[in-house]
Amino acid sequence: MFKPLIVVLGILIALAGASASAQQRLYKCKDEKGKTYYTQTPPAECLGKEMDELSRQGTVVKKREAALTPEQIAAREAEDKRKKEEELAAKEEKRKNQALLNTYSSEKDIEDGRQRALKQSEAATKETEKRMAEAQKRAQVLAGEKEFYQKKPMPKKLQDDIKNNEIDIKGLQDALTAKQKELGEINAKYDEDKRRYLELTSVKPKAPAPAPSAKK
Secondary structure, three states: OHHHHHHHHHHHHHHHHHHHHHHHOEEEEEOOOOOEEEEOOOOHHHOOOOEEEEOOOOOEEEEEOOOOOHHHHHHHHHHHHHHHHHHHHHHHHHHHHHHHHHHOOOHHHHHHHHHHHHHHHHHHHHHHHHHHHHHHHHHHHHHHHHHHOOOOOOOHHHHHHHHHHHHHHHHHHHHHHHHHHHHHHHHHHHHHHHHHHHHHOOOOOOOOOOOOOOOO
16 A cells, blocks of 8 residues: 555655756856856856856866757768768779789789780780671772763762761771780789789789880
């Protein structure tokens, strides 16, 4: 019978203690003019300003930051964006480095990969050059046929053949230009792979051999 009453009394005592504890705390802040306030409730003069919540002993138990200006908010957002971009870049760099180490087990592997890529590109270049030679021969044949029709209408089929062959030659020329560029890109890629591999494995790259002097 008395147990519920004891529980209620305990709750009331705890609430009274909490209220008394809250009343013992102070708020410290400064207004725009630099005046310091010590109050039991946050003063209106310090609205949006930095504020310290003090214990009965005068120690800071909680610090409230001042409201940020639009410029400060923009600066903080820009800084947060920069940090996130740096973190993403670091993760991507780590991923690439791990992929490189998984691909190659030695400097020789890199050079072997370079040679394979160069051979494939050179083989494709030779095939394109062969097709170019065939298209140029066909252009000569078509030019001879065109001479026959200098003084009379040229058949539409011959016109189409000449036009299509010119398109083929243009495409093959573009392909050869791309293949020549590709050789430089292959070497640049494997040079970079070797540099990163040696850097990751802490192996100093060998100094290039001195170029032979020209014979007099």
